[in-house]
Amino acid sequence: MNKEITTTLKEDLLEKKKHLEQELSSLAEKDPKIKGDWNAKMPRVPEGNLEEAADEVEEYTTNLHIEFSLEKQLQDVDAALERIKKGTYGKCEKCKKNINLERLKASPEATTCIDCKA
Numbered sequence: 001m002n003k004e005i006t007t008t009l010k011e012d013l014l015e016k017k018k019h020l021e022q023e024l025s026s027l028a029e030k031d032p033k034i035k036g037d038w039n040a041k042m043p044r045v046p047e048g049n050l051e052e053a054a055d056e057v058e059e060y061t062t063n064l065h066i067e068f069s070l071e072k073q074l075q076d077v078d079a080a081l082e083r084i085k086k087g088t089y090g091k092c093e094k095c096k097k098n099i100n101l102e103r104l105k106a107s108p109e110a111t112t113c114i115d116c117k118a
């Protein structure tokens with residue numbers, strides 16, 4: 001793959017990573033023991049206020065879902081950066097053909113070509 005394009009896509013990926021980490025850190029804490037793992041922040045449950053406690057739990061559940069999805073995206077971005085490092089970036093993981101450039105521009109963390117994704 002063209003070096004210039006790879007550099008551009010790498011910048012996109014790093015930008016995306018920064019953004020994802022920012023979002024994650026607003027609702028989760030990095031797990032110090034497991035690399036790349038985040039834990040949704042526990043809500044502080046106010047004592048004696050059941051209604052508010054229920055709201056907090058609901059918010060926590062929502063955060064958990066968002067956190068999970070962000071963490072997954074972050075892992076995909078990291079994996080793509082790793083492939084750039086190894087020089088295997090841009091190849092479809094299933095059929096080994098080059099992934100369409102337009103597809104990579106739209107989602108630089110893609111691991112398969114459009115045909116294999118379908």
Ligand SMILES: [Zn+2]
Pocket residue numbers: 092093094095096097112113114115116117
């Ligand atoms: Zn393919």
